[in-house]
Amino acid sequence: MTAAIRVEGLRKAYGGVEALRGISFEVEEGEVFGLLGPNGAGKTTTVEILEGFRARDGGRVSVLGHDPARAPRALRERIGVVLQQSEPVSNLTVREFLRMFAGYYERPRDVDEVAELVGLGERRGARVRTLSGGQRRRLDLGVALVGDPDLLFLDEPTTGFDPEARRAAWETLRALRELGTTILLTTHYLEEAQRLADRVAVLRAGEIVRVGTPQELTLGDGRVEIRFLRRGLPVVLETDEPTRVLHELTGQALAEGVELEHLEVRRPTLEDVYLELVAETGEEGE
Amino acid sequence: MRLLLHQLSFEQRMFWRSREAAVFVFLFPLLLYALLASVYSEEIDGRPAADVLLAGLLGYGAANTAFAGLAVVLVSRRELGLLKRLRATPLPPALLAAALALSTLLVFCLQAAALLALGRLLFGAHAPANPLGFAGAVVLGTACFAALGVGAAALIRSAEGASAVVNVVLLPMAFLSGSFGPTRDLPEVLRALAEVLPLRYFLEIVDGVHLEGESLLARPGALAVLAAWALVGTAVAWRRFGWMPRER
Numbered sequence: 001m002t003a004a005i006r007v008e009g010l011r012k013a014y015g016g017v018e019a020l021r022g023i024s025f026e027v028e029e030g031e032v033f034g035l036l037g038p039n040g041a042g043k044t045t046t047v048e049i050l051e052g053f054r055a056r057d058g059g060r061v062s063v064l065g066h067d068p069a070r071a072p073r074a075l076r077e078r079i080g081v082v083l084q085q086s087e088p089v090s091n092l093t094v095r096e097f098l099r100m101f102a103g104y105y106e107r108p109r110d111v112d113e114v115a116e117l118v119g120l121g122e123r124r125g126a127r128v129r130t131l132s133g134g135q136r137r138r139l140d141l142g143v144a145l146v147g148d149p150d151l152l153f154l155d156e157p158t159t160g161f162d163p164e165a166r167r168a169a170w171e172t173l174r175a176l177r178e179l180g181t182t183i184l185l186t187t188h189y190l191e192e193a194q195r196l197a198d199r200v201a202v203l204r205a206g207e208i209v210r211v212g213t214p215q216e217l218t219l220g221d222g223r224v225e226i227r228f229l230r231r232g233l234p235v236v237l238e239t240d241e242p243t244r245v246l247h248e249l250t251g252q253a254l255a256e257g258v259e260l261e262h263l264e265v266r267r268p269t270l271e272d273v274y275l276e277l278v279a280e281t282g283e284e285g286e
Numbered sequence: 287m288r289l290l291l292h293q294l295s296f297e298q299r300m301f302w303r304s305r306e307a308a309v310f311v312f313l314f315p316l317l318l319y320a321l322l323a324s325v326y327s328e329e330i331d332g333r334p335a336a337d338v339l340l341a342g343l344l345g346y347g348a349a350n351t352a353f354a355g356l357a358v359v360l361v362s363r364r365e366l367g368l369l370k371r372l373r374a375t376p377l378p379p380a381l382l383a384a385a386l387a388l389s390t391l392l393v394f395c396l397q398a399a400a401l402l403a404l405g406r407l408l409f410g411a412h413a414p415a416n417p418l419g420f421a422g423a424v425v426l427g428t429a430c431f432a433a434l435g436v437g438a439a440a441l442i443r444s445a446e447g448a449s450a451v452v453n454v455v456l457l458p459m460a461f462l463s464g465s466f467g468p469t470r471d472l473p474e475v476l477r478a479l480a481e482v483l484p485l486r487y488f489l490e491i492v493d494g495v496h497l498e499g500e501s502l503l504a505r506p507g508a509l510a511v512l513a514a515w516a517l518v519g520t521a522v523a524w525r526r527f528g529w530m531p532r533e534r
């Protein structure tokens with residue numbers, strides 16, 4: 001497999017404040033890659049540099065073999081972009097709006113097909129202005145898809161969606177992935193990363209603190225949590241050697257003739273890992 | 287070329303479907319002409335009032351359509367994220383600019399034709415004394431005020447204030463430059479102020495071609511001032527114009 005996106009030592013500062021402190025990652029062709037992190041971690045900055053909207057201060061970046069800072073037309077021909085919280089407003093109809101954007105590409109998708117794909121088939125003739133917020137977000141996705149991109153950037157595609165709309169959006173993205181589209185997705189929803197992404201990079205304060213499949217992230221260090229109550233007070237032990245620790249604990253308890261109440265042995269969930277990763281320095285902010 | 291026509295046709299569709307644009311940009315100068323020509327029915331400076339006011343309102347129309355109209359459209363598109371969206375597509379920025387300029391020119395041509403027809407039918411106004419020069423002035427005015435419109439868009443921060451800001455500039459400029467009638471009786475200070483405004487010089491050229499039958503190039507001084515203002519607009523746009531929304 002070849003890399004659709006290659007990022008090496010990417011840096012960006014806004015007036016002295018370092019938004020990205022030299023991050024590196026690769027996204028393979030056909031992969032859904034999630035950038036996960038709290039607000040202000042640098043997700044949007046990263047995506048906007050890859051999309052060609054922002055200049056970087058340092059590092060090397062290649063998107064489909066091009067340098068996005070030069071944003072050559074050949075590159076823009078092959079990428080689709082969904083902007084954060086973008087809701088198109090226009091007095092054109094849904095169909096006209098898609099047709100306008102389709103006209104910019106050499107080999108666009110059929111606009112009616114795109115309208116169907118994002119669930120706006122019924123509203124093709126409606127003015128964009130009259131769509132609901134959720135429908136406009138879907139139209140925005142449609143605009144990103146109309147050029148039949150090889151690579152799709154989604155910046156927090158479901159922020160502000162209700163659970164039902166979120167599930168519908170996930171279905172659409174899964175369908176796209178089946179078609180072989182490479183997707184770079186940013187999100188601060190853990191569940192979204194877990195459900196959609198093949199691999200996830202956790203970003204915190206401008207640094208990547210972990211990369212891997214959602215499964216690898218939880219397996220990562222093999223730590224296990226053992227919890228129980230001792231004289232009514234909760235005890236939590238973290239260990240890499242659960243067998244030995246448990247053996248000692250239970251042996252001791254048996255010898256003393258006490259019960260290890262509420263005994264629980266569990267592996268950390270992705271949520272535990274994530275919260276721990278992003279909380280480590282407590283550096284966070286909009 | 288195909289892409290230019292594609293974008294031009296959508297620009298036109300978006301323009302005429304927008305109530306603000308169609309009414310305020312296109313109809314308002316016609317309405318003002320009808321009102322003013324009804325009030326001044328005699329002569330202004332020895333010329334039929336209908337002819338003098340037609341030239342004045344043509345100048346106001348150029349500034350209204352190209353400067354105010356373009357600035358408002360660009361700011362609102364930028365703040366709604368549409369410009370950023372367009373920037374991510376293969377549409378070359380120069381082509382988008384060309385389509386917008388042509389669309390603006392088309393609207394102003396129709397407006398100029400409507401002004402002439404209105405003057406002829408209701409007020410017995412005369413046809414331009416130099417028709418070719420008149421057509422040239424329409425193009426010239428669009429170019430100069432469009433450059434200033436893009437420059438203004440680069441400086442305006444919010445979509446909500448855009449319309450108010452451009453009209454605070456536009457209406458006094460039109461009044462001081464003589465779009466709505468003679469400025470002879472204005473205080474000295476205001477007349478001095480008018481001496482630096484682009485519309486004052488555009489009107490000098492329009493008066494020349496429309497009333498006197500002069501050549502479009504008969505007033506090199508006025509042309510130079512217009513060119514200077516167009517350069518200022520272009521320079522500001524070049525340095526300050528951005529694709530990204532400013533407010534979020």
